[in-house]
Amino acid sequence: xxxxxxxxxxxxxxxxxxxxxxxCSTENNVPSLPQATARTxxxxxxxxxxxxxxxxxxxxxxxxxILCMHCEHDTPCVKVCPQQAVEVDKATGIVMQMxxxxxxxxxxxxxxxxxxxxxxxxxPAWPSGMEKSLNPGVAxxxxxxxxxxxxxxxxxxxxxxxAAASKKREIDMADYxxxxxxxxxxxxxxxxxxxxxxxxxxxxxxxxxxxxxxxxLGTEPKIYYKSKEAWVRALAEPSSxxxxxxxxx
Amino acid sequence: MKxxxxxxxxxxxxxxxxxxxxPVPWKLLDDTSIWSQNxxxxxxxxxxxxxxxxxxxxxxxQGCAIKVxxxxxxxxxxxxxxxxxxxxxxxxxxAYGAHQLNWHPQRLRSVRHGATPSSWSEARKAFAKACGxxxxxxxxxxxxxxxxxxxxTFAQKRNGDYRVVFASDARSLVPYxxxxxxxxxxxxxDLENAQTVISFGAPLLDGWGAPGRFTRLWAExxxxxxxxxxxxxxxxxxxxxxxxxxxxxxxxxxxxxxxLATGLARVLLEEHLVSAQGPMPPLTLAQAADQTELTxxxxxxxxxxxxxxxxxxxxxxxxxxxxxxLNVVLGATGARGGIVRRSKHSDVNVSADAVIQNARAxxxxxxxxxxxxxxxxxxxxxxxxxxxxxxKAEWLLPAPxxxxxxxxxxxxxxxxxxxxxxxPALVKAPADVQSSAQFLASIDxxxxxxxxxxxxxxxxxxxxxAGTLCGQETMPLAKIASVQKxxxxxxxxxxxxxxxLHSESLRCVLKxxxxxxxxxxxxxxxxxxxxxxxxxxxxxxxRESSLRKPPERRNA
Numbered sequence: 001x002x003x004x005x006x007x008x009x010x011x012x013x014x015x016x017x018x019x020x021x022x023x024c025s026t027e028n029n030v031p032s033l034p035q036a037t038a039r040t041x042x043x044x045x046x047x048x049x050x051x052x053x054x055x056x057x058x059x060x061x062x063x064x065x066i067l068c069m070h071c072e073h074d075t076p077c078v079k080v081c082p083q084q085a086v087e088v089d090k091a092t093g094i095v096m097q098m099x100x101x102x103x104x105x106x107x108x109x110x111x112x113x114x115x116x117x118x119x120x121x122x123x124p125a126w127p128s129g130m131e132k133s134l135n136p137g138v139a140x141x142x143x144x145x146x147x148x149x150x151x152x153x154x155x156x157x158x159x160x161x162x163a164a165a166s167k168k169r170e171i172d173m174a175d176y177x178x179x180x181x182x183x184x185x186x187x188x189x190x191x192x193x194x195x196x197x198x199x200x201x202x203x204x205x206x207x208x209x210x211x212x213x214x215x216x217l218g219t220e221p222k223i224y225y226k227s228k229e230a231w232v233r234a235l236a237e238p239s240s241x242x243x244x245x246x247x248x249x
Numbered sequence: 250m251k252x253x254x255x256x257x258x259x260x261x262x263x264x265x266x267x268x269x270x271x272p273v274p275w276k277l278l279d280d281t282s283i284w285s286q287n288x289x290x291x292x293x294x295x296x297x298x299x300x301x302x303x304x305x306x307x308x309x310x311q312g313c314a315i316k317v318x319x320x321x322x323x324x325x326x327x328x329x330x331x332x333x334x335x336x337x338x339x340x341x342x343x344a345y346g347a348h349q350l351n352w353h354p355q356r357l358r359s360v361r362h363g364a365t366p367s368s369w370s371e372a373r374k375a376f377a378k379a380c381g382x383x384x385x386x387x388x389x390x391x392x393x394x395x396x397x398x399x400x401x402t403f404a405q406k407r408n409g410d411y412r413v414v415f416a417s418d419a420r421s422l423v424p425y426x427x428x429x430x431x432x433x434x435x436x437x438x439d440l441e442n443a444q445t446v447i448s449f450g451a452p453l454l455d456g457w458g459a460p461g462r463f464t465r466l467w468a469e470x471x472x473x474x475x476x477x478x479x480x481x482x483x484x485x486x487x488x489x490x491x492x493x494x495x496x497x498x499x500x501x502x503x504x505x506x507x508x509l510a511t512g513l514a515r516v517l518l519e520e521h522l523v524s525a526q527g528p529m530p531p532l533t534l535a536q537a538a539d540q541t542e543l544t545x546x547x548x549x550x551x552x553x554x555x556x557x558x559x560x561x562x563x564x565x566x567x568x569x570x571x572x573x574x575l576n577v578v579l580g581a582t583g584a585r586g587g588i589v590r591r592s593k594h595s596d597v598n599v600s601a602d603a604v605i606q607n608a609r610a611x612x613x614x615x616x617x618x619x620x621x622x623x624x625x626x627x628x629x630x631x632x633x634x635x636x637x638x639x640x641k642a643e644w645l646l647p648a649p650x651x652x653x654x655x656x657x658x659x660x661x662x663x664x665x666x667x668x669x670x671x672x673p674a675l676v677k678a679p680a681d682v683q684s685s686a687q688f689l690a691s692i693d694x695x696x697x698x699x700x701x702x703x704x705x706x707x708x709x710x711x712x713x714x715a716g717t718l719c720g721q722e723t724m725p726l727a728k729i730a731s732v733q734k735x736x737x738x739x740x741x742x743x744x745x746x747x748x749x750l751h752s753e754s755l756r757c758v759l760k761x762x763x764x765x766x767x768x769x770x771x772x773x774x775x776x777x778x779x780x781x782x783x784x785x786x787x788x789x790x791x792r793e794s795s796l797r798k799p800p801e802r803r804n805a
Contacts, residue, residue, distance in 0.1 A: 021794065143286055185465065
């Protein structure tokens with residue numbers, strides 16, 4: 001049975017601590033380069049601060065982790081890639097990026113409605129000796145290619161190896177937990193198989209307060225969000241006439 | 250057919266022109282590009298056997314339990330341990346990159362005297378000479394460890410002073426020490442049983458106490474709920490992360506936290522909303538309203554809201570006696586869901602002053618925050634694993650880095666339960682580093698070693714046969730066969746948890762309303778971080794995103 005891995009991110013629980021960002025970078029051997037800035041750094045999961053646009057005591061803020069939404073249908077980055085370096089894995093639903101095929105044209109970055117793709121501007125580098133601290137399950141990637149969240153694919157491989165070793169066809173979901181999900185101190189990010197109707201994450205994805213960003217584009221993203229705050233849910237369609245302010249800075 | 254020179258030229262030109270429309274040059278260009286993107290010197294991960302070991306993070310006094318994944322013997326990842334009774338599997342953002350700290354470019358690897366390289370023997374000679382010439386002051390940033398006991402013993406034997414630089418969350422418990430006679434190191438907040446928490450600027454969801462403790466409580470009992478089981482009220486001048494997520498945010502004038510606490514206490518006493526009796530606060534409600542820029546009605550409503558769902562506890566960001574006095578009025582001291590005594594025996598620690606007079610030498614342990622720079626004429630011997638620059642220390646002595654030294658882990662400063670753990674050394678330290686306890690033991694051979702103190706502490710706990718051992722499974726200590734087995738379990742990452750004391754074991758007497766103190770700067774993960782450097786990946790939090798302001802005096 002094919003899986004559809006996805007997430008539900010409870011924005012009412014996110015405190016914007018950033019643990020997911022650091023844990024993701026550690027897991028995926030993303031370097032911290034002195035020349036990298038907010039425009040040029042690689043942050044496969046990026047927590048943005050948003051507000052309701054009010055001032056004083058009426059002001060409310062929330063934090064929104066943005067990552068590749070793993071669009072299921074008419075995936076924009078797949079459609080524009082001239083190199084077939086991006087594809088939707090039919091077995092998992094994960095939108096895969098293959099750096100070896102990528103020629104760095106960045107069409108996919110332009111096409112992505114969520115700005116969840118990053119260009120790798122520089123050769124990866126770490127201070128002397130620090131390369132010993134790199135995750136052996138993930139190769140350090142070359143410059144000149146586009147990077148994005150792959151739902152910690154190395155962890156999926158480990159879970160599949162474990163399942164294969166015990167002669168099972170399906171992985172145990174407890175063995176496959178992306179780094180950001182594991183690191184979230186409030187349990188705001190939850191991960192599961194959306195193809196499994198009994199998975200609590202699937203049920204959460206269909207709760208009344210759940211929503212997806214830019215759902216009107218019809219790309220069927222597999223990253224769901226939820227919030228009880230109406231002004232937060234209104235962020236899902238930023239060009240549909242809402243009166244709130246999105247503060248990226 | 251005769252081939253002329255012209256034919257050859259025409260053929261060559263045609264071939265050259267035709268080559269452009271073949272895949273050859275583009276393939277060459279692509280291959281050259283890929284080849285240049287994969288230089289042999291581009292770092293690749295070291296392959297080797299992968300293991301997962303448990304330890305504790307000792308980069309701040311919270312002592313969160315960690316799982317460390319190692320490959321070929323090197324730590325390659327850190328994650329939390331959900332069975333830990335205080336940290337509950339959560340860690341601060343910085344801990345996820347902490348395993349890279351030992352290779353930080355600012356890592357101290359040799360002794361420095363001023364700007365020149367020196368040696369341990371020179372440092373020993375200079376410190377021993379200073380000890381013989383006058384008073385010494387030993388400063389610790391993580392009290393309660395076996396190493397702290399070595400530092401304290403050394404200072405006492407030399408008629409010197411042992412002083413402590415407290416974390417801001419631990420400082421908030423200091424006022425109760427005077428009113429109850431119980432050392433602040435034996436007190437904690439029973440947040441697990443509180444139903445209303447009013448925070449006066451304390452970053453409860455952003456770096457206060459053990460990261461997992463309150464955030465998990467809040468996430469389970471409050472996040473997104475209209476009428477939560479745990480009401481978090483944040484009184485703070487700006488919309489901080491905690492204020493943004495709180496059940497109620499009280500925006501007050503900057504620095505008027507003490508005035509609000511005093512105003513609330515006055516309403517509680519005047520309207521008999523609490524059973525406790527106490528001295529009437531000197532500030533009238535109108536004065537409190539004036540200072541806080543809130544209305545009198547707003548303060549009155551807030552006081553009623555506080556007592557609507559007990560138990561209630563007030564948490565200060567610092568050593569603010571007015572907020573501590575509010576807790577006494579609320580009846581939160583020595584009560585379930587308030588401030589409780591967690592241990593029977595604890596050392597009384599004296600806070601280190603920024604100005605140190607009449608001392609010949611000051612020894613600063615590596616656990617003291619780099620920002621603590623004493624104003625003194627004494628010779629400063631500063632231990633540190635990383636050089637944060639401009640420390641004003643005459644001697645800079647390289648200390649073990651992250652997970653390079655075995656240490657024991659006393660309870661987290663604000664925890665309501667007493668715990669004991671051991672963080673084993675998982676990484677081999679560089680050749681030329683020493684902890685301050687090892688340094689002092691090399692000067693005074695009669696001092697016990699940290700390892701022997703850890704052993705005797707384990708023996709004491711084992712003999713008492715009380716409490717439980719929390720690990721993959723929870724087991725009463727009485728069921729552990731021997732002290733060796735107990736130590737073995739602790740070195741594998743298990744945590745000993747004491748039985749809870751009766752809340753009545755703490756009684757606070759407030760004779761007069763305390764004088765308010767000035768506000769302290771607000772802290773978060775990065776400012777409460779003790780090391781002078783941050784893990785390199787912390788730049789993701791501020792330079793490669795706009796999530797946080799760049800930290801001051803910290804280099805990633």
